Amino acid sequence: MSLQIKSLGLDGVLEIVPQKFEDDRGSFSETWNAQLLSECGVTLDFVQDNHSHSIATGVLRGLHYQLPPYAQDKLVRVVKGSIFDVAVDIRRGSPSFAHWTALRVSAAKWNQVLIPKGFAHGFLTLEPDTEVVYKVTNPYSASHSRAIRFDDPDIGIIWPMNASTFQLSDNDRMAQSLDTAEVFDMCSEAQV
Numbered sequence: 001m002s003l004q005i006k007s008l009g010l011d012g013v014l015e016i017v018p019q020k021f022e023d024d025r026g027s028f029s030e031t032w033n034a035q036l037l038s039e040c041g042v043t044l045d046f047v048q049d050n051h052s053h054s055i056a057t058g059v060l061r062g063l064h065y066q067l068p069p070y071a072q073d074k075l076v077r078v079v080k081g082s083i084f085d086v087a088v089d090i091r092r093g094s095p096s097f098a099h100w101t102a103l104r105v106s107a108a109k110w111n112q113v114l115i116p117k118g119f120a121h122g123f124l125t126l127e128p129d130t131e132v133v134y135k136v137t138n139p140y141s142a143s144h145s146r147a148i149r150f151d152d153p154d155i156g157i158i159w160p161m162n163a164s165t166f167q168l169s170d171n172d173r174m175a176q177s178l179d180t181a182e183v184f185d186m187c188s189e190a191q192v
Helices: 034-039
Strands: 003-007 014-018 021-023 026-028 048-054 060-066 074-080 082-089 100-106 112-115 119-125 130-136 145-147
Touching: 060 082, 074 082, 074 100, 074 119, 082 112, 082 130, 100 112
Parallel strands: none
Antiparallel strands: 003 014, 014 112, 021 026, 048 130, 060 119, 060 145, 074 112, 074 130, 082 100, 082 119
């Protein structure tokens, strides 16, 4: 088995494309292989799998993260449909603090995105009936869960659709701006 790994320009944010074998019966792929990824420098212990289903195009989920000690690395992939996936560096003291990167992730492309601790994460569905699955390195903790506004001008994400059409949860609609949010301290991985 082999895979392709490409940096997305921010420290540790990676596109990963597993090998996929196809024949007249269908296809097979190892979507996570700890040994193979370890040989490429990615060593993570995932403890939980999440599955998100969005009915409509334009559903926006994010920008989410958890504070230490429940901070999460995430490995995100799409099993049906496609998304515009965004990672934002929220590590104060990082040279790329408040910078963002994005990737179209889709079932057709068979790609994944790895988002490390210290990054806020969100995605926008680009097709109806989109299903996203992702692995995390810490379980969900409501008391450590935070959200930053998807339209924060200090971040300046350029979304591929008009924001007035987005469907958001109440939590995401009421999210804080980056300048008032609890985020990560680059030196200690503690919140500030």
